[in-house]
Amino acid sequence: xxxxxxxxxxxxxxxxxxxxxxxxxxxxxxxxxxxxxxxxxxxxxxxxxxxxxxxxxxxxxxxxxxxxxxxxxxxxxxxxxxxxxxxxxxxxxxxxxxxxxxxxxxxxxxxxxxxxxxxxxxxxxxxxxxxxxxxxxxxxxxxxxxxxxxxxxxxxxxxxxxxxxxxxxxxxxxxxxxxxxxxxxxxxxxxxxxxxxxxxxxxxxxxxxxxxxxxxxxxxxxxxxxxxxxxxxxxxxxxxxxxxxxxxxxxxxxxxx
Amino acid sequence: xxxxxxxxxxxxxxxxxxxxxxxxxxxxxxxxxxxxxxxxxxxxxxxxxxxxxxxxxxxxxxxxxxxxxxxxxxxxxxxxxxxxxxxxxxxxxxxxxxxxxxxxxxxxxxxxxxxxxxxxxxxxxxxxxxxxxxxxxxxxxxxxxxxxxxxxxxxxxxxxxxxxxxxxxxxxxxxxxxxxxxxxxxxxxxxxxxxxxxxxxxxxxxxxxxxxxxxxxxxxxxxx
Ligand SMILES: Nc1ncnc2c1ncn2[C@@H]1O[C@H](COP(=O)(O)OP(=O)(O)O)[C@@H](O)[C@H]1O
Ligand SMILES: [Mg+2]
Numbered sequence: 001x002x003x004x005x006x007x008x009x010x011x012x013x014x015x016x017x018x019x020x021x022x023x024x025x026x027x028x029x030x031x032x033x034x035x036x037x038x039x040x041x042x043x044x045x046x047x048x049x050x051x052x053x054x055x056x057x058x059x060x061x062x063x064x065x066x067x068x069x070x071x072x073x074x075x076x077x078x079x080x081x082x083x084x085x086x087x088x089x090x091x092x093x094x095x096x097x098x099x100x101x102x103x104x105x106x107x108x109x110x111x112x113x114x115x116x117x118x119x120x121x122x123x124x125x126x127x128x129x130x131x132x133x134x135x136x137x138x139x140x141x142x143x144x145x146x147x148x149x150x151x152x153x154x155x156x157x158x159x160x161x162x163x164x165x166x167x168x169x170x171x172x173x174x175x176x177x178x179x180x181x182x183x184x185x186x187x188x189x190x191x192x193x194x195x196x197x198x199x200x201x202x203x204x205x206x207x208x209x210x211x212x213x214x215x216x217x218x219x220x221x222x223x224x225x226x227x228x229x230x231x232x233x234x235x236x237x238x239x240x241x242x243x244x245x246x247x248x249x250x251x252x253x254x255x256x257x
Numbered sequence: 258x259x260x261x262x263x264x265x266x267x268x269x270x271x272x273x274x275x276x277x278x279x280x281x282x283x284x285x286x287x288x289x290x291x292x293x294x295x296x297x298x299x300x301x302x303x304x305x306x307x308x309x310x311x312x313x314x315x316x317x318x319x320x321x322x323x324x325x326x327x328x329x330x331x332x333x334x335x336x337x338x339x340x341x342x343x344x345x346x347x348x349x350x351x352x353x354x355x356x357x358x359x360x361x362x363x364x365x366x367x368x369x370x371x372x373x374x375x376x377x378x379x380x381x382x383x384x385x386x387x388x389x390x391x392x393x394x395x396x397x398x399x400x401x402x403x404x405x406x407x408x409x410x411x412x413x414x415x416x417x418x419x420x421x422x423x424x425x426x427x428x429x430x431x432x433x434x435x436x437x438x439x440x441x442x443x444x445x446x447x448x449x450x451x452x453x454x455x456x457x458x459x460x461x462x463x464x465x466x467x468x469x470x471x472x473x474x475x476x477x478x479x480x481x
Binding site (some may be wrong): 113 | 380384385386395399402
């Protein structure tokens with residue numbers, strides 16, 4: 001029996017008086033692919049962003065490979081030093097809905113940047129590595145172009161390559177296809193599927209329920225400030241037990257044919 | 258009808274040239290110092306540490322809201338009393354214009370830095386960059402492009418403001434011109450030449466600047 005790569009316990013986040021979620025307990029095992037579903041505003045992004053501490057969690061513990069990240073403060077919440085944050089984020093990569101590529105760098109420059117600046121890899125080596133990562137997402141021929149010349153789908157694939165270049169143990173995707181034209185969604189999901197086949201550990205926030213069903217080993221449905229329902233795709237998506245999940249899925253199926 | 262006669266002025270051309278050189282030296286000194294001061298003030302003002310943020314804010318506001326001539330007199334006549342040091346016109350002028358233009362540059366830097374989308378910070382953080390690495394590799398390169406036009410405008414403003422040093426007898430172009438006008442009794446010709454010198458050099462700088470701006474715009478891209 002292997003140990004979890006990521007463990008959240010009593011995890012919670014508040015913005016002022018707004019309690020987004022609380023008491024979240026989650027074990028992520030190596031190779032787990034967790035799809036996170038939920039209505040808009042249910043806290044999917046916030047949960048993901050608390051995992052790599054782009055938002056500072058208000059309560060609870062975050063462990064990576066059995067090691068606590070951050071130091072508990074006297075008030076009970078966690079404090080993170082810059083050094084800890086940088087180490088954490090190299091191990092937990094993130095892909096954003098809006099891509100957030102660096103517009104002043106070439107495609108290869110974007111992918112090589114983390115290696116060069118964070119890992120102090122020599123420029124030449126980093127670029128070679130970047131091209132190899134771009135190959136994996138099918139964009140090696142775009143290495144010298146600037147992001148503005150790419151389609152949304154290509155941008156998102158570059159963003160995935162940029163995250164992969166750091167060799168993260170876990171990848172977080174926050175609605176990676178929500179900003180894309182429907183015609184471009186497939187190429188990005190294709191890359192994510194390929195990563196799944198490689199056995200990568202991933203957490204994916206998505207509205208593509210069909211993809212979530214095929215992709216995920218586990219589904220979390222967020223509502224009412226926490227994990228409202230969870231289980232295998234068959235359990236949660238085919239036979240949801242709780243009313244809000246049923247309602248959400250019914251809503252999504254309305255125009256299916 | 259006034260009879261123009263430039264020959265006495267041109268005969269003493271070297272006199273004006275010395276002044277022009279001094280103006281350039283002062284401008285260059287104040288500009289390079291001002292950029293450094295501006296960057297430091299901007300970072301201080303953006304900092305979360307109150308002991309950095311508050312003093313930086315005060316310096317910036319004081320230097321932006323007091324007349325440059327008052328600042329110059331304060332540094333030239335006032336500061337020596339406080340520090341009991343010998344003050345030269347050049348030193349006083351350099352200090353004044355460094356800090357003064359630094360205060361303006363700081364606001365330009367700050368505006369440029371905060372204009373960069375939050376997503377850029379987040380993407381840089383998400384691959385493990387520190388605050389300083391984000392700033393240096395991701396934020397500043399983009400911000401500088403956006404700031405460039407206002408920086409050039411400020412630099413030109415600085416060159417014009419340096420004429421104030423004539424009042425503390427630094428031999429800049431204006432000071433030399435004034436001397437020459439009194440010597441030759443040809444103020445109209447002298448100040449016409451001086452105006453021309455400023456016109457030509459500042460137009461030249463503007464021209465170079467706009468070419469650089471176009472070059473910048475071509476390199477890489479801007480996503481709105
Ligand atoms: N930085 C923030 N400051 C204040 N409130 C926030 C912030 N980010 C998100 N929220 C609030 O937290 C709730 C959850 O947001 P989010 O995690 O973005 O939801 P989702 O991704 O599921 O749509 C929303 O009510 C949102 O308004
Ligand atoms: Mg969201």
